[in-house]
Structures are given as C-alpha cells and as structure tokens.
Amino acid sequence: MSRPDRRKQLLLCARRVFAKEGYHGASIDDVIRKAGVARGTFYNYFDNKRALFQNVLEELFEQIWTSVTPIETGSAEGVRAQIVANFVSLFTMLENDPDVPRILLAGSTGLDPVADRALGRFYQDCRTRLSKALARGQDLGIVGPGDTTALAICIMGILKEYWSQLLLGSKPPALAKFLTEIHRFFESGWLQNEAASPR
Amino acid sequence: MSRPDRRKQLLLCARRVFAKEGYHGASIDDVIRKAGVARGTFYNYFDNKRALFQNVLEELFEQIWTSVTPIETGSAEGVRAQIVANFVSLFTMLENDPDVPRILLAGSTGLDPVADRALGRFYQDCRTRLSKALARGQDLGIVGPGDTTALAICIMGILKEYWSQLLLGSKPPALAKFLTEIHRFFESGWLQNEAASPR
Amino acid sequence: MSRPDRRKQLLLCARRVFAKEGYHGASIDDVIRKAGVARGTFYNYFDNKRALFQNVLEELFEQIWTSVTPIETGSAEGVRAQIVANFVSLFTMLENDPDVPRILLAGSTGLDPVADRALGRFYQDCRTRLSKALARGQDLGIVGPGDTTALAICIMGILKEYWSQLLLGSKPPALAKFLTEIHRFFESGWLQNEAASPR
Amino acid sequence: MSRPDRRKQLLLCARRVFAKEGYHGASIDDVIRKAGVARGTFYNYFDNKRALFQNVLEELFEQIWTSVTPIETGSAEGVRAQIVANFVSLFTMLENDPDVPRILLAGSTGLDPVADRALGRFYQDCRTRLSKALARGQDLGIVGPGDTTALAICIMGILKEYWSQLLLGSKPPALAKFLTEIHRFFESGWLQNEAASPR
DNA sequence: TATGAATGAGGCTTCATTCAT
DNA sequence: TATGAATGAAGCCTCATTCAT
Numbered sequence: 013m014s015r016p017d018r019r020k021q022l023l024l025c026a027r028r029v030f031a032k033e034g035y036h037g038a039s040i041d042d043v044i045r046k047a048g049v050a051r052g053t054f055y056n057y058f059d060n061k062r063a064l065f066q067n068v069l070e071e072l073f074e075q076i077w078t079s080v081t082p083i084e085t086g087s088a089e090g091v092r093a094q095i096v097a098n099f100v101s102l103f104t105m106l107e108n109d110p111d112v113p114r115i116l117l118a119g120s121t122g123l124d125p126v127a128d129r130a131l132g133r134f135y136q137d138c139r140t141r142l143s144k145a146l147a148r149g150q151d152l153g154i155v156g157p158g159d160t161t162a163l164a165i166c167i168m169g170i171l172k173e174y175w176s177q178l179l180l181g182s183k184p185p186a187l188a189k190f191l192t193e194i195h196r197f198f199e200s201g202w203l204q205n206e207a208a209s210p211r
Numbered sequence: 212m213s214r215p216d217r218r219k220q221l222l223l224c225a226r227r228v229f230a231k232e233g234y235h236g237a238s239i240d241d242v243i244r245k246a247g248v249a250r251g252t253f254y255n256y257f258d259n260k261r262a263l264f265q266n267v268l269e270e271l272f273e274q275i276w277t278s279v280t281p282i283e284t285g286s287a288e289g290v291r292a293q294i295v296a297n298f299v300s301l302f303t304m305l306e307n308d309p310d311v312p313r314i315l316l317a318g319s320t321g322l323d324p325v326a327d328r329a330l331g332r333f334y335q336d337c338r339t340r341l342s343k344a345l346a347r348g349q350d351l352g353i354v355g356p357g358d359t360t361a362l363a364i365c366i367m368g369i370l371k372e373y374w375s376q377l378l379l380g381s382k383p384p385a386l387a388k389f390l391t392e393i394h395r396f397f398e399s400g401w402l403q404n405e406a407a408s409p410r
Numbered sequence: 411m412s413r414p415d416r417r418k419q420l421l422l423c424a425r426r427v428f429a430k431e432g433y434h435g436a437s438i439d440d441v442i443r444k445a446g447v448a449r450g451t452f453y454n455y456f457d458n459k460r461a462l463f464q465n466v467l468e469e470l471f472e473q474i475w476t477s478v479t480p481i482e483t484g485s486a487e488g489v490r491a492q493i494v495a496n497f498v499s500l501f502t503m504l505e506n507d508p509d510v511p512r513i514l515l516a517g518s519t520g521l522d523p524v525a526d527r528a529l530g531r532f533y534q535d536c537r538t539r540l541s542k543a544l545a546r547g548q549d550l551g552i553v554g555p556g557d558t559t560a561l562a563i564c565i566m567g568i569l570k571e572y573w574s575q576l577l578l579g580s581k582p583p584a585l586a587k588f589l590t591e592i593h594r595f596f597e598s599g600w601l602q603n604e605a606a607s608p609r
Numbered sequence: 610m611s612r613p614d615r616r617k618q619l620l621l622c623a624r625r626v627f628a629k630e631g632y633h634g635a636s637i638d639d640v641i642r643k644a645g646v647a648r649g650t651f652y653n654y655f656d657n658k659r660a661l662f663q664n665v666l667e668e669l670f671e672q673i674w675t676s677v678t679p680i681e682t683g684s685a686e687g688v689r690a691q692i693v694a695n696f697v698s699l700f701t702m703l704e705n706d707p708d709v710p711r712i713l714l715a716g717s718t719g720l721d722p723v724a725d726r727a728l729g730r731f732y733q734d735c736r737t738r739l740s741k742a743l744a745r746g747q748d749l750g751i752v753g754p755g756d757t758t759a760l761a762i763c764i765m766g767i768l769k770e771y772w773s774q775l776l777l778g779s780k781p782p783a784l785a786k787f788l789t790e791i792h793r794f795f796e797s798g799w800l801q802n803e804a805a806s807p808r
Numbered sequence: 809t810a811t812g813a814a815t816g817a818g819g820c821t822t823c824a825t826t827c828a829t
Numbered sequence: 830t831a832t833g834a835a836t837g838a839a840g841c842c843t844c845a846t847t848c849a850t
Contacts, residue, residue: 036235039819050836136381162384162392165376166369173368180331185361193361201400249811434633448815534779554799560782560790561799563774564767571766578729583759591759599798600753600760647832
C-alpha cells in the first residue's frame, strides 16, 4: 500500500476509534487492530497518539469548512438561498458522517493540552466567522440589530446542543421539525411581547 | 473525623480535582493528597474511581436543582419575577462555584460509560423540566407558540455554550450584556421579518 | 518490608544489574526480577531508570569517599602512613566490591546526559581533591615539584587503567606487584636520565 | 556509486554517528540519513548494527597502528627521536580526528559483547606492544629497570585519562604543558626520595 | 477506621531488521 | 543494487486497586 494511502487508512481508522471510545478510551492498539497493521507501522506515520489526534482533528475542521461556502453578496433573496444551502450541506455532512460531531462534541477539555487548544481555536474561529457573517447580514437588512458575537454564541450553542442530544440518544425532535421551530424562533423570538401581552 | 465528615471532605477534594484535571487526568493520588488521607482510607469510602465520580456528579446535579425553585403559578407578572429569580440564583451559583460548570461541561462523552449515562440523564432531565415549564408558560401566555422541546434545547444550548466559552477563555461578552442581548433575541427573534423586509 | 529496607534492596539489586549489564543493557525487568518485586513497586521507589542509576551512582561516590579519610598533617612519616592506609582501604573496598569499579569505569559517556554529567563531576572532584592533596604534599616535602593537576591526572589514569585491565580480564600484574612497581616509578621515574645515559 | 565506495561512505557516516551519540544512542536511522541511503541499502553492506560497529572499530584500530611506525633499533639517540616522532604522529592524528578517541574511550563495557571483546583485545594489544617496546628500551639503556607490563599500563592510563578529561570538557592542562610535566615525571618520579628527605 | 506498601494489567514508544518490488 | 514500507519484540511507565497490619 502506498504511503499516502496507508496514512489515509490509518486516519480513517483512528477517527472511528476516537469517535467510539473518546480520546482517552482509544488505544493505539484499537487503531492498528482496525487497520490490520503492526504496531511499528503506525509509528512510521504518526509520532504519537497526540499527533494522531491532532491530525484527525485537522481533518474534521477541514471537513467542516469545506461543507460551507462563503456567501456571495447579492440580493437579500440570493443570500438567503445561499445560507440555506450552507445549512443543508453542513447538516447533510454531519448526518452522513456522525463521527465528525461525535469527536468535535466529545471533549472540550481534558484531552491533551495541545488538542484542547486546537479545539478551542476552532470554536473561536467558528464564532468569529459566524459573527462576521451576521454583521454582513445586518448590513443587508437580513439580520436584525444586536450584538453579533452574542448571536453567534447562541446559534452555535443551539446547533451543538441539538447534536449532543442526538448523539446521547435522548431523542430530540427530528431535524426538519427542529429547523422549522428554530426558524420561527429566529424570526420572532419566543416570548410573548410584554408590551403586547396585556393586549 | 466522623465517617460522614470524612466522606464530605473526600467528595469536596475530588470535585476540585475533577474540575481541574478532568475525569481522566484526575488520579486517586491527587485526591488523597489533597485530602491528606491514605490510599486505603479512600477505598473505605468509595468503591472505585467511577463511583467517586458518580457521587461527585450527583452532588452537582443536586446543587443545580436546589438553586432553582419550582415556579408557583399566579399572575404572569409573578411568574416572570420567579423566572428571573431562578436565573439569578442559578447564575450566581455557577459563578461562585465554577467547578460546577467545569465538570458538567467537560465531558459529554468518553468519561466512563456509567458516568456518561448519568450526565445524559441529567441533561435530558433538564430538557424535560424546562420543556414542561415552557408549556406552562404557553398556558399563561408568557411563552409564544412552538414546540417546547425544541425551545428547551435552544435555551440549554445557549447557556452551555456561553459558559463553555467563558471557561475556555475565549472572552464572550460579559454576562449582563449577554443576557440583555438574548432577552431581545427571545422577545423578537433576530431575523428581519421576510414579510416586512420588502416593505 | 519497611520502606527504607526495600529501597536499599532495590538499590543493591540495581547495582548488581548495572555492573553486569551496563546502563543500557540493564532493564527494569532485570532489577525487579532480581528483587522479587512487582513492576509497580519499583516505581514507588524510583521515578525512572535514570533516577535509579543516579542513586546507584551517588551510593558509589559515597562509598569511594568514605573509604578514604582526610589526611591529618603531621610528620612526613605520619603522612606517608596515612596515604598508604588510604590506598589500602580504597583498594580493599574495590576488590571486595568489584561492582563499584565496574560501574564507575563502564561508561564515561553515552549513558544518559544527567548521569554522564554526574560521573564527569565525580572524576573532576577526584582530580581536584587529589591535586590539593599533592600540593600539600609538596609543602611537606613529600611530593616533588611539578604541576599537581597533571600529576593527579596521571595517578587517576594509572589506577583506572589498572582496574580496567583487571575487569576486562587481561591479566595485569597482581596488585601487590603492581604497587611495588609504580612505587619505584613514582620515586625515580622510568627513563634513564639523559644526562646520565652517556655516562 | 561503486560497492567499495558506498561501503566506505557508510563506514564514515557510522563513525561520525557513533562518536556523537555513542553505541546505544546511535541508530541505523541516523546513519542512513547522514549517508542519504535507504534502509535496505544499508543492510546490503552490513549484517547488523554490531557488525557495523565492529567494522568501525577495526578501522580505528588500523588508524592507530598506522599512525605509529615500528622503531628501528640503532643508537639511543636515534631511538629517542623515533619515539618522539611516533608520539607526535599519534597525537596529531587524535587531535585532527577526535572521533577516534571519542569512540575508543567511550565504552570499555556495555556496548555489545562482541565489540567489548574487540576493544579489550585492542587495548591488550596496545599493552603488549608497548611492553615489548619498553623491554627493548631497557636493552638499549633508555628505559630504567622495572616490570614493563606495569609501565605500559601506566603510560596507557595516563594517555587515556588525559584524553578523557579533554573530551569530557574538564579542562586539563594544555597538551604541550602536560607533556613537559609527564616528561619530568617519567625522568625522575615525583616523590621526594625517602633516603634523601632526612638529608 | 486508617495506613501505605505492593500489585500487575494496560498503554505508549523505539528501533533493529526483513522483504517484496 | 537500491528502495522504503512493514514488522514485532522489547522496554518504559502509570495508576486503579488490594490487603496485611
């Protein structure tokens, strides 16, 4: 097997193992057994377990970023369509490849220091990009007023929580329904307007 | 030291250690060193590390639940006040005792199977209670229409994400500001109404 | 077995193993097998192989230094007697406990960086002390003129080489004979005086 | 590259690596990286690491022996000149190619059994030759009376110790000064004659 | 009830060597 | 003759847990 192929194979196996067992639960043994490869072979490709996880993480980040495409500013309608397309693309990817959310959601701490920081940077990255996109949305009149960082945190939290519940097996509403719900939520909030309620 | 006191002391030390090091990073050694107790003593009080973590978790759950009080149905205004009081109480507790969110947010997976399930049950519990509260809110006309489970997930996600970012050091907006922001969000959403936008 | 006793036992076994196998050839396995102790036990007493070797070395240094006693200045005759006594004591120790020279001579390099430096310091220490002793000897009229550092190097080299040959099995002259020989050497050199030779 | 050339190149690289890292610290990887050659290639030239070291050692021995030329018996003066020439040649070589003493002094034990024996034989060889030369020196009236084996050991020890200190960085006197000192030493010893001292 | 020495399974990593291409 | 991917034995170290005192 060629070097790059073997590397890919190992990364794939590692991703599966990390998804199933978590960082600490995963052992190099698990990985090489799944790959059908000798112990030494593994270390010809990766310096150590941490480096392996780093590499897996980077692949996941990559996979996330390639699933969404930067939005081309145009008519508000066109932008809306692109947003929807991005969401669909991201969600489809996450559903087809559940290892991605499983690994990304599993550990926000306690993995190893380097991986922790990498994950931290990734989520901060997400927040920053989302925040900027929301700011542009405000310019286009698609997004209402408000602190875009706070909004970005809200959106990320909602998505992460939904997927967490999915993975934990606590049967949240089906994705389509959930999206409909949060769309309403995004549009008009969920509190009866205080001014309106006495009405 | 009396048996229950010793037990409490060990639980407290364990909580600190788990908060600082994470489940896997924490060692029994850390705990007994902090408690100034011999190895064997520890095992007189807890069967094993997993049981210890179980117990710590249960304490945390307890602490969360005692920080909020069930809402007494009355006037909409009274209910609103109680909701606010609950939020204030919860947030105060989380801020005063950061080990609580640290441990609860740290591992949604990859700890050990039993602890994982306990955490899962806890969050499902949160969702259920929140969902029921929201349903009652709908009856009272405080909460707008919509699937309360979906809403509960949104709220939990937002809170968890905010605290995660706080703990990871990625400097989210200050809590007061964030609450103002999400209050606006909760009230009127953040998308410009499509129907309204062409207007 | 009490903690200090176990520690002594492990150090003794380790010393034997290091003497027989050399630093790299020695494995923790060898040590614990000889000590009849579990792997973990070993690590309750020493941080790692390097620390173990450090400790063994320090014991050896100690053993060397306690085998010689500082010389009390008095009559030249008295000093000579003390020197002889020191040599006898040192040699007796080295002969009774051949692991001492075996380990000290085995590796002047390539062990591990820390141990290397420790050994280096030890030999430098020897050189310094010897050099000072020789200087005092010059004051007393026992030692002739000359650079005492150079002399110290010569003496150490001679002793080390003799013992090396002994340990390598290349049958040098018996110790008593060797001492007689070098005594002559020390007294009058071994070159026929050039000035004298044409005589 | 022709087979003998490749072999020479590998031996040269190996020598450098062994000198820098010591026998155990050196890895085949280091050697082939320095040589710019594939793993398999290396094993086409040498059976294994031990054989490689063997070969390096043999080269070193060769280099030592070619640096000195057998002494042609003639006048005492002529012999003295040849001896000086040999010392100069040997020292020059050792100074120009410090890898030679570095490897020869590094391990008198603990390398691998075969190499150990080879080194042992070499030093025994040195001793034998030196001893014979000294015996001839006695015949010529250049060397004083005494056991030539003991003398040989002394001389070897002194040289080895001086070079050891040099390589360990413990700043011995400069070579020229050291040689002057030991010359005095060789000529007339360093102990004040006991018979003389009461004088 | 407390102690702390002892345990050993389990995991990570290295590196000399082989072999099919 | 050269290549370099693959091997696996061998070694180091950790840490939850046990048990005799």
